[in-house]
Amino acid sequence: MLIERKWKKWLYFYxxxxxxxVFTLFPFYWMAITAFRPDAELYATWRQPNxxxxxxxxxxxxxxxxxxQTTAFPTWLWNTMAIAIVSTAISLVxxxxxxxxxxxxxxxxxxxxGTAIFITYLVPQTLxxxxxxxxxxDLQLGNTPWALMLTYPTFLIPFCTWLLMGYFKTIPKExxxxxxxxxxxxxxxxxxxxxxxxxxGILSAGIFAFTLSWNEFIYxxxxxxxxxxxxxxxxxxxxxxxxxxxxxxxLMAGALLGSVPVAIVYSFFVEYYVTGLxxxxxx
Amino acid sequence: MASxxxxxxxxxxxxxxxxxxxxxxxxxxxxxxxxxxPSGCGKTTTLRMVAGLEEITSGEIRIGERVINDLPxxxxxxxxxxxxxxxxxxKTVFDNMAFGLQxxxxxxxxxxxxxxxxxxxxxxxxxxxxxxxxxxxxxxQRVAVGRAIVRHPQVFLFDEPLSNLDAxxxxxxxxxxxxxxxxxxxxxxxxxxxxxEAMTLGTRVVVMKDGRxxxxxxxxxxxxxxANKFVAGFIGSPxxxxxxVSISGDGLRAETEGLRLQIPERLRAHGxxxxxxxVRPEALRIANGSDQHSFATTVDVVEPLGNEILLNFRAGGxxxxxxxxxxxxxxxxxxxxxxxxxxxxxxxxxxTEAAI
Numbered sequence: 001m002l003i004e005r006k007w008k009k010w011l012y013f014y015x016x017x018x019x020x021x022v023f024t025l026f027p028f029y030w031m032a033i034t035a036f037r038p039d040a041e042l043y044a045t046w047r048q049p050n051x052x053x054x055x056x057x058x059x060x061x062x063x064x065x066x067x068x069q070t071t072a073f074p075t076w077l078w079n080t081m082a083i084a085i086v087s088t089a090i091s092l093v094x095x096x097x098x099x100x101x102x103x104x105x106x107x108x109x110x111x112x113x114g115t116a117i118f119i120t121y122l123v124p125q126t127l128x129x130x131x132x133x134x135x136x137x138d139l140q141l142g143n144t145p146w147a148l149m150l151t152y153p154t155f156l157i158p159f160c161t162w163l164l165m166g167y168f169k170t171i172p173k174e175x176x177x178x179x180x181x182x183x184x185x186x187x188x189x190x191x192x193x194x195x196x197x198x199x200x201g202i203l204s205a206g207i208f209a210f211t212l213s214w215n216e217f218i219y220x221x222x223x224x225x226x227x228x229x230x231x232x233x234x235x236x237x238x239x240x241x242x243x244x245x246x247x248x249x250x251l252m253a254g255a256l257l258g259s260v261p262v263a264i265v266y267s268f269f270v271e272y273y274v275t276g277l278x279x280x281x282x283x
Numbered sequence: 284m285a286s287x288x289x290x291x292x293x294x295x296x297x298x299x300x301x302x303x304x305x306x307x308x309x310x311x312x313x314x315x316x317x318x319x320x321p322s323g324c325g326k327t328t329t330l331r332m333v334a335g336l337e338e339i340t341s342g343e344i345r346i347g348e349r350v351i352n353d354l355p356x357x358x359x360x361x362x363x364x365x366x367x368x369x370x371x372x373x374k375t376v377f378d379n380m381a382f383g384l385q386x387x388x389x390x391x392x393x394x395x396x397x398x399x400x401x402x403x404x405x406x407x408x409x410x411x412x413x414x415x416x417x418x419x420x421x422x423x424q425r426v427a428v429g430r431a432i433v434r435h436p437q438v439f440l441f442d443e444p445l446s447n448l449d450a451x452x453x454x455x456x457x458x459x460x461x462x463x464x465x466x467x468x469x470x471x472x473x474x475x476x477x478x479x480e481a482m483t484l485g486t487r488v489v490v491m492k493d494g495r496x497x498x499x500x501x502x503x504x505x506x507x508x509x510a511n512k513f514v515a516g517f518i519g520s521p522x523x524x525x526x527x528v529s530i531s532g533d534g535l536r537a538e539t540e541g542l543r544l545q546i547p548e549r550l551r552a553h554g555x556x557x558x559x560x561x562v563r564p565e566a567l568r569i570a571n572g573s574d575q576h577s578f579a580t581t582v583d584v585v586e587p588l589g590n591e592i593l594l595n596f597r598a599g600g601x602x603x604x605x606x607x608x609x610x611x612x613x614x615x616x617x618x619x620x621x622x623x624x625x626x627x628x629x630x631x632x633x634x635t636e637a638a639i
Contacts, residue, residue: 174369177336182430183357183386196373 028259034252035063042248063249064257067240073254075228076235081261083145083231084213087152091209094153095160096202100190102161103168104176114165121158128154129222136223147223148231152213159212160205167201168194200275207265207273214262232258285347285437285470286312287333292342294328294494302328304494306342310472315464317473317485320517325494326474327442333472334363334440346437357386362431363440366447368423370415370430377411380430387434401429404463421452428460432467439471445480457483478518482506490514512636515561515629521606523561526599527633530554539599542578547625553639561629564593567605569613570622577622585615594619 034042036059046053067073101107102114132151141147171194179189195202220234227239236254240247266273287310294303303325310316318326331337333344335356344351351359362383371379377398384394402408405425415423424444431439444460445453461484464471475481481488482502490497490505490513498510509515515523528539530546530553544560570577578598586593587609594605594613598621605621613619630639 172367172369174365174367175371177334177356178363178365178369178430179371179382180336181334181356181359181361181363182383182434185355185357188386193371197371199373 031252031255035256063253067250067253071239072227076230076232080231083148084210086149087213088209091153091156091160092206094157095164098161099164100168103165117158117161125218129218143225143229151219156209163205167198171197200272203269203272211262288345290343293340295340302494306496313468315471315486317481317488319475319481320491324491326491330440330442330474335359360437362434362436364427364431364444366443368427372415376413376426380433383434397433401433405429420448439469441473443475510638512631521564521604523563524603526560526601528560529557542599557633559631559633564604564606566627567621567623570620574622577620579620582617
């Protein structure tokens with residue numbers, strides 16, 4: 001009985017799990033291995049004797065060196081970081097207040113407003129960038145970081161608002177009522193009690209928003225023209241694919257270095273992130 | 284310390300639901316007033332209006348001499364204990380209790396002194412550094428009470444504070460609350476759906492149903508002289524037995540299928556009418572030969588509880604229950620005669636349900 005169970009556990013749990021992990025992580029592995037593989041190996045055919053497509057025998061840092069020396073990668077990294085942090089901060093602050101209002105305040109049209117905010121999230125960016133480009137030009141923000149810091153919240157705020165609204169609804173309203181009896185105003189109760197209790201939700205909204213703006217491509221492509229203003233996703237693709245030549249080593253080195261900050265952010269907050277998406281608060 | 288006066292209080296929600304209807308209550312200084320009733324009877328809404336958490340549709344609430352209708356909760360000088368405790372999960376027990384004082388700008392020494400004093404009273408000194416999630420249900424309840432008493436408010440409001448505790452702990456906390464009230468002598472309004480809690484805790488008890496006050500009185504008064512059939516049925520466990528009877532010609536006999544009773548002189552005026560007869564389970568006893576007012580029946584179910592035995596049977600076409608001495612030996616399906624004392628019968632108008 002016990003042996004059979006063990007066998008079943010392997011078949012139904014470990015095996016699918018292992019397959020899933022390989023499937024998910026393989027692109028990352030491929031990215032990493034390509035970043036450290038010398039060009040001679042990269043462009044050799046697989047049929048050549050001693051070919052080792054899945055690993056490298058002579059790891060090299062030349063792609064990373066090339067990326068940092070011949071392109072504006074450090075500047076892109078800095079741009080991406082600054083834009084992601086500012087747009088996440090703007091979106092979180094707006095999302096916290098809007099989410100709280102939609103979750104807690106009863107006012108005429110609150111449901112309509114909630115739905116309307118959600119619908120704006122559903123408008124595809126590939127459509128929205130056209131009118132936004134017009135606005136960015138009118139405000140003379142084109143080719144400055146502000147073009148992205150102010151346009152990213154158009155999709156981040158609805159997202160944060162909805163995620164936080166859901167989280168605020170799981171917090172018992174008695175907590176706030178008790179704070180108001182204890183001597184806090186509605187605003188005071190929100191800031192002193194509800195926001196601290198909602199930290200897991202706020203962090204996960206923040207991580208999501210940060211990742212979304214870090215990886216954003218189309219606005220960054222359209223609104224930023226000069227090489228020193230680009231973000232990592234756009235910079236890597238536009239500067240390292242010249243004509244029909246792909247600089248695979250540097251492309252992958254750029255992708256690898258570009259994903260490190262996101263990975264750090266995730267690993268740092270992973271526990272909060274999970275409770276933020278799944279858990280609720282107990283009083 | 285203060286009295287609370289509620290006049291013509293009404294609450295109508297936006298969806299048209301009329302939750303509280305013309306409630307009038309005078310809660311005296313230092314009184315422990317319990318609001319009791321089935322769920323949806325408006326007791327919690329009334330309490331929340333006193334707290335300032337629910338808007339008042341019409342009417343007036345005074346604490347002492349102040350009309351508090353439009354004051355925000357923080358300015359009403361009240362403290363409330365919630366059913367789910369509502370402890371701030373991110374604060375320690377000390378900070379939970381200190382929050383209200385800090386918000387009101389008390390000095391650090393005063394805050395520390397008062398929290399310590401309250402913790403002493405409740406026996407939670409050793410928990411002050413813990414977070415609420417590290418506490419058991421009973422401990423959380425104590426902290427919630429502690430948070431209320433540190434502020435020395437004029438009125439305590441309790442919203443079913445014991446319902447989340449297990450049965451044993453509930454009985455224990457009930458006694459502690461009563462002791463605490465005797466010690467602090469603060470006016471308290473306490474909402475519960477549990478009539479035992481209401482009877483044991485209340486100086487006076489308000490029974491509510493469908494948004495209206497049914498009766499206000501001391502516990503034994505409600506038990507002994509219920510104002511209507513609802514109160515009679517709600518207070519007391521097992522509940523009062525009801526059977527519809529008609530008062531026969533000479534006005535002194537209540538009759539229904541299988542039951543015929545001599546009734547008190549005061550009911551002469553109701554001759555020929557239909558009334559509801561109410562009998563408390565403890566007003567029934569097993570008849571001996573000399574009893575005049577008795578009837579025969581068959582016991583269906585025997586519930587031996589140790590300190591008493593409950594006998595379930597049918598009489599006058601309805602199921603009834605009698606509470607008898609544990610020494611009585613009765614088996615299920617046994618034929619038996621019950622006697623009752625005419626002085627301990629209750630009569631209610633069949634239509635208005637008011638006591639006669």
